Amino acid sequence: MAEEYKNFIGGEWVKSKSNKTFENRNPADTSDLVGTFQLSSRDDVDAAVTAAQAAFPNWRDTPAPERADYMYRVANKLRERKEEIAKLMTREMGKVIAETRGDMQEGIDTADFAAGEGRRMHGQTVPSELRNKAAYVIHRPMGVWWLITPWNFPIAIPTWKTFPAITTGNTIVIKPATDTPACTAKLMEILDSAGIPKGVINYVTGSGRIVGEHLINHPDIKGISFTGSSEVGKRIAEVTGKTLKRCSLELGGKNAQIVMADANLELALDGALWGAFGTTGQRCTATSRIIVQEGVHDEFLAELVKRAKALKVGNGLDESVEMGPLVSKAQQETVASYVKIGLEEDKAELVCGGHALTDGDCAKGFFFEPTIFDKVTPDMRIAQEEIFGPVLSILTVKSLDEAIEVLNGTVYGLSSSIYTQDVNSAMRAIERIEAGITYVNGPTIGAECHLPFGGVKETGNGHREGGWTAYEIFTEMKTVYIDYSGKLQRAQIDNK
Ligand code: NAP
Ligand code: MG
Numbered sequence: 387m388a389e390e391y392k393n394f395i396g397g398e399w400v401k402s403k404s405n406k407t408f409e410n411r412n413p414a415d416t417s418d419l420v421g422t423f424q425l426s427s428r429d430d431v432d433a434a435v436t437a438a439q440a441a442f443p444n445w446r447d448t449p450a451p452e453r454a455d456y457m458y459r460v461a462n463k464l465r466e467r468k469e470e471i472a473k474l475m476t477r478e479m480g481k482v483i484a485e486t487r488g489d490m491q492e493g494i495d496t497a498d499f500a501a502g503e504g505r506r507m508h509g510q511t512v513p514s515e516l517r518n519k520a521a522y523v524i525h526r527p528m529g530v531w532w533l534i535t536p537w538n539f540p541i542a543i544p545t546w547k548t549f550p551a552i553t554t555g556n557t558i559v560i561k562p563a564t565d566t567p568a569c570t571a572k573l574m575e576i577l578d579s580a581g582i583p584k585g586v587i588n589y590v591t592g593s594g595r596i597v598g599e600h601l602i603n604h605p606d607i608k609g610i611s612f613t614g615s616s617e618v619g620k621r622i623a624e625v626t627g628k629t630l631k632r633c634s635l636e637l638g639g640k641n642a643q644i645v646m647a648d649a650n651l652e653l654a655l656d657g658a659l660w661g662a663f664g665t666t667g668q669r670c671t672a673t674s675r676i677i678v679q680e681g682v683h684d685e686f687l688a689e690l691v692k693r694a695k696a697l698k699v700g701n702g703l704d705e706s707v708e709m710g711p712l713v714s715k716a717q718q719e720t721v722a723s724y725v726k727i728g729l730e731e732d733k734a735e736l737v738c739g740g741h742a743l744t745d746g747d748c749a750k751g752f753f754f755e756p757t758i759f760d761k762v763t764p765d766m767r768i769a770q771e772e773i774f775g776p777v778l779s780i781l782t783v784k785s786l787d788e789a790i791e792v793l794n795g796t797v798y799g800l801s802s803s804i805y806t807q808d809v810n811s812a813m814r815a816i817e818r819i820e821a822g823i824t825y826v827n828g829p830t831i832g833a834e835c836h837l838p839f840g841g842v843k844e845t846g847n848g849h850r851e852g853g854w855t856a857y858e859i860f861t862e863m864k865t866v867y868i869d870y871s872g873k874l875q876r877a878q879i880d881n882k
Contacts, residue, residue, distance in 0.1 A: 388409075388419040388420065388421050388422060389421045389422075390407065390421065390422045390423075391421050391422065391423045391424070391567065391568065391571045391591070392424060393424050393426060393430055393434070393588075393589060393590045393591065394571070394574045394578070394587070394588060394589040395430070395433055395434045395437050395588050395589075395590070396433075396434075396437030396440075396441075396584055396585045396588070397437075397578070397583075397584025397585060398584075401424060402424035402425060402426045402427060402430050402592070403427055403429045403430055403433075404424075404425055404426065404427040404429075404430070406424075406425035407422040407423060407424055407425055408422065408423055408425045408564065408591075408592075409421075409422050409423075410422070410423060410478060410564075410565070410566075410567060410568060412477045412478065412480075412751070413479070413480040413710075413711045413712065413713050413714060413751050413752050414476075414477075414480055414700070414701040414702060414703075414710060414711045414750065414751040414752075414753075415701060415747075415750040415751055416750060416751060417750065418477060420474070420477055420478045420568055421567075421568050423567045423568075423571075423591040424590070424591050424592065425591070425592050425593070426590045426591060426592030426597050427592070427596075427597070428596070428597060428600045430590055430592070430597070431559065431561075431590050431592075431597045431600060431601050431604075432604070434559040434588040434589075434590050435530055435559055435588075435601065435604055435606050435607065436606075437584075437585040437588055438530040438557040438558060438559050438585055438586070438588050439529070439530055439557070439606050440585055441557045441583060441584065441585025441586050442527075442529055442530060442556070442557045444583065445527075445552070445555060445556075445557055445583060445586050446527045446555045446556075448555070450504045450505070450507050450553065450554070450555065451504050451505045453504055453552065453553050453555060454500060454501050454502070454503065454504020454505055454553055455501070455504075456552075456577075456580050456581060456582050457497050457498075457500040457501035457504065457549060457553060458497075458498075458501045459580035459581065460497045460549075460576055460577055460580045461494050461497035461498050461501060463576045463579060463580060464490065464493050464494045464497060464576060465494055467572070467576065468487065468490045468491070468494070469487070471486075471490055471541065471569060471572050472486040472487045472489070472490050473486070473703065474568055474569060474572065475489060475490070475540050475541065475566075475569050476702040476703050476710070477703070478540065478565075478566050478567075478568045478569065479537060479538070479540050479565070479566050479569075479713055480666065480702055480710040480711040480712065480713055480751070480752075481538075481665050481666065481668075481702055481710050482702035482707055482708065482709065482710050483702055483703055483705060484705075485664065485665060485702075486702070489539055489540065489541050489542045490541055492539070492541070492542035492545070492835055493541040493542055493544075493545040493573070495834075495835045495836070496542070496545040496546055496549050496835045497545065497549055499549075499835060499836050500549035500550060500553045503550070503553060503854070503857055504553045507525060507554070507857065508854075509522055509523045509524040509525060510522060510523045511523075514867070515877060516869075516871070516875045516877060517871060517875075518869065518870050518871035518872075518875075519867065519868065519869045519870065519871065519875060520866075520867070520868040520870070521865070521866070521867050521868075522865075522866050523863055523864065523865050523866070524863075524864050524866060525554065525857065525858070525861035525862070525863060525864075526555075526861055526862045526863075526864050527554055527555030527556045527860075527861060527862075528556055528608040528609055528632075528860065528861065528862050529556060529557070529606070529607075529608035529609075530556065530557050530558070530559065530606055530607055530608055531547075531551045531556050531557070531558045531559075531607070531608065531609045531610070531611060531860065532558075532559055532561075532601045532602070532604070532607045532609070532610045532611070533547040533548060533551065533558055533559070533560040533561070533610075533611050533612075534560075534561050534594065534598055534610070534611070534612045534613070534614065535547065535560065535561070535562050535563060535570070535613055535614075536563050536613050536614045536615075536670075537562075537563035537564075537565035537566040537713050538665060538668045538669060538670070538713070540562070540563075540566040540568075540569035540570065541569050541570075541572075541573060542835075543613050544560060544562060544569070544570050544573055545573065546835070546839075546851050546852055546856065547560070547611045547613075547851065547856075548560060548573070548577070548587065550851075550856040550857050550859070550860050551611070551860045552582070552586055552587065553857075554857055554860045554861045555861075556608075556609075556860055557585060557586045557587070557588075558586070558587055558588065559588045559589075559590060559601065559607075560574075560587070560588070560589050560590075561589075561590050561591065561592070561594070561597060561598060562589075562591065563594070563614075564591070564592070564593065564594070565713050565714055566713075567591040570589060571589065574587060574589045594614075594618065598618075599621075599625075602622055602625045602626060602631075603625060603629075607631065608631070608632070609631065609632040609633065609634070609859075609860065610622060610626060610631065610632070610633040610634070611633070611634045611851065611859070611860075612633065612634070612635050612636070613635075613636040613637075613670075613851075614636075614637065615637065615638055616637040616638040616772075616797075616798075616844050616845075619635040619636075619637040619846075619847075622635065623635060623847060632859075633847065634846075634847070634849040634851060634859045635846050635847045635849070636670070636839070636840055636841075636845070636846050636849075636851055637670075637798075637841075637844060637845050637846055638670065638772040638798055638800075638844070638845060639670050639671060639672070639674075639772060639798045639799075639800030639801060639841060639845055640674055640675065640769075640770065640771070640772050640796040640797075640798045641661075641671055641672060641673055641674060641675070641798075641800055641801040641802060641803075641821075641830040642673065642674070642675035642676070642677050642792070642793045642802060642803070642830070643657060643658055643661060643673045643675070643676050643677070643802075643803040643804075643805065643829065643830055644677045644678075644679075644786075644789045644790075644793060644802075644803065644804040644805065644806075644815065645658075645676060645677070645678040645679065645682065645686060645805050646679050646786065646789070646804065646805060646806040646808070646811055647679040647680075647681040647682045648806055648807050648808050648811075649682070649805035649806050649807065649827075650805065650807060650827070651682060651685065651686055651689075653805060653827060654686065654805035655686065655689055655690055655693065656829075657673075657803065657805065657827075657828060657829035658673060658676055658690055658778070658829070659690065659693050659694065659697075660829050660831065661673030661803070661829035661830045661831050662674065662676075662694075662756075662776065662778040663694065663697060663708075663709050663756050663776050663778075664709075664831060665831075666709055666710055666711065666712055666754070666775065666776050667773070667774065667775045667776040667777060667778075668712065668713060668717070668774050668775065669831050670800060670801075671800055671801035671823070671830050671831045671832075671833065672774070672830065672831060673778065673803070673829060673830045673831070674772070674773060674777065674778060674779065675762075675769060675778070675779050675780075675781060675792075675793075676690075676778060676779070676780050676781070677781050677782075677783055677789045677792050677793055678780060678781070678782055678783070679782075679783060679784070679785070679786075679789065680782050680783070680784055683780075683782050687737065687758075687760060687780060690758065691737055691738045691758060694738050694739070694756040694758060694778075695738060695739075695756070697709050697756050699743060699748070699753055699755070699756070700747060700748065700753075701747065701751070709756065709776065711748075711751040711752045711753045711754075712752045712753070712754055712775060713752070714752060715752055717752065717774065717775065718742060718752040718753075718754055718775075720773070720774070720775065721754050721757075721773060721774075721775035721776070721777060722742060722754070724767075724768060724771070724773045724775070724777055725740050725741075725757060725777065727767050727768060728759045728762075728766075728767075728768040728777070728779075731762075731766045731767065731768065732763075732766075733761050733763065734759045734760070734761055734762050734763075734766060734768065734779075735759065735760045735761045736757070736758075736759055737758050737759070737760045737780075738755075738756060738757060738758035739754075739755030739756050739757035739758065739776070740755060740757050741754070741755050742754050742755075743755055754775060754776055755776070756776045756778075757775075757776055757777045757778065758777075758778045758779075758780065759777070759778070759779050759780065760780045761780070761782075762779040762780055762781050763781065764781060764792050764795050766779075769781060769796075770796055770797075772798065786811050786814065786815070789804075789815075790814075790815060790818050790819060793819055793820075793821075794818075794819065794820045797843055797844040798841065798843055798844055798845050799820045799821045799822060799841045799842035799843040799844075799845050800821060800822055800823065800840075800841035800845040801821060801822070801823040801824075801825070801830040801831070801833075801841070802819045802821040802823065802824045802825070802830060803824070803825040803826070803828060803829055803830045804819075804824070804825075804826055804827075805827055806826075806827075812826045812827075820842055820843065821841060821842060822838075822839070822840045822841035822842055822845065822846070822850070823839070823841070833852065835852055835853070836852075836853050836854075837852060837853045838850035838851075838852055838853040838854075838855040839851055839852030839853065840852070
């Protein structure tokens with residue numbers, strides 16, 4: 387019998403008032419039931435907000451270094467359970483075990499960073515323009531945050547949001563994606579066993595369209611942190627725009643890797659393969675376009691196709707497998723529909739893959755071949771729209787200027803990369819690429835947790851989760867003036 391997971395509200399594991407549950411199955415083998423989960427109702431999420439609101443004053447008043455102490459314990463518990471949860475993650479999400487270990491490591495690193503950050507929480511002290519007066523800035527907690535996460539990083543993304551949110555003194559309600567609720571439940575177990583007071587962290591599962599949408603409007607929710615599709619992100623921005631509630635949005639991408647003719651091609655090939663087909667192309671930073679300078683196109687493509695065809699696809703629990711399944715049937719169908727769109731586009735040429743894998747053990751899940759289209763032009767849909775699967779488009783350009791123009795020619799701006807050995811080209815690309823992240827001689831994937839993460843244009847709304855900037859998102863800035871002159875001093879008045 388698979389485990390029945392419950393919601394975590396006010397420090398207790400409880401069933402949904404709806405009495406309904408949903409199943410979560412392994413996308414590599416749908417006969418493997420990972421668990422059943424609560425199909426929460428609006429009443430359940432309201433109860434979670436009430437618990438989080440009740441826990442807030444005491445947590446707010448707990449000194450930040452004391453809050454951060456919990457994070458040391460959380461980091462150690464994540465370390466102890468790394469292998470167990472990595473295996474569960476591969477079963478629930480599909481990505482290969484080496485990557486789910488990496489996802490866990492990102493959570494551990496994020497906890498370590500939070501543990502240190504609680505002892506810093508820098509404000510700023512600046513001189514006042516008047517005598518006998520002090521001026522400084524502090525960061526204050528806000529209240530209850532609503533955290534909504536996607537399925538592609540089932541531990542890393544929940545930790546990116548939860549750890550800075552609670553270290554800065556907020557309380558939270560988190561709703562994981564319906565495809566990956568088990569890992570977040572394990573994260574709650576770990577936070578709870580580290581002794582975090584009841585009500586500070588609350589976890590509910592259920593439909594984003596129903597409970598997700600409901601809480602966006604809740605008067606006791608002070609902020610929303612969302613990672614997911616641009617479509618849902620725009621909806622959240624529209625609703626929160628009416629109440630001016632803070633929201634931090636990390637959305638889609640259509641990331642490109644530029645390969646200049648002077649690049650170390652061996653390195654560029656390694657980067658392209660990992661960037662495009664790692665996590666089965668289901669990273670927000672996945673490489674979905676290669677922009678290659680003419681002259682090296684033929685050599686680069688021939689070798690890339692050879693290596694993509696050789697990738698071992700299968701169940702990610704097998705250590706020798708290099709690419710797992712897509713997360714769901716719906717995702718597999720989306721990828722197939724984009725291959726069809728690519729085939730119908732004027733001149734695009736399918737040079738590798740293009741089909742769902744249905745032979746042998748692959749028939750048990752949602753597998754797809756590594757797929758490459760050549761002769762793609764910038765206006766084609768496969769060059770413009772986020773596919774979120776193992777589909778790579780090759781675009782050929784004449785110059786660096788053209789490469790940057792093509793790279794910038796989508797509505798998104800998350801990650802980007804350039805392979806070149808010419809420092810002048812690299813510096814020009816760093817300045818002119820419109821993206822939140824640019825790698826030089828590295829693939830578009832591989833962010834580190836202590837640096838700001840996020841994108842420009844329709845990838846987000848200007849916030850950067852990850853790094854120290856996350857600590858600004860989850861706090862309200864307060865400017866403090868202390869006048870110790872004993873008399874009324876008037877600023878902004880010309881006293882001279
Ligand atoms: P999604 O459909 O937008 O779902 C994300 C989360 O939002 C899920 O928990 C979902 O719940 C919930 N949700 C759905 N409709 C909602 C609504 N109306 N109101 C509130 N919440 C709602 O995205 P996804 O398919 O899970 O993830 C893939 C997308 O995420 C891609 O576009 C990818 O680029 C993006 N992503 C971005 C980043 C980044 O940092 N920029 C990182 C990872 C992924 P249900 O699961 O119940 O539907
Ligand atoms: Mg699943």
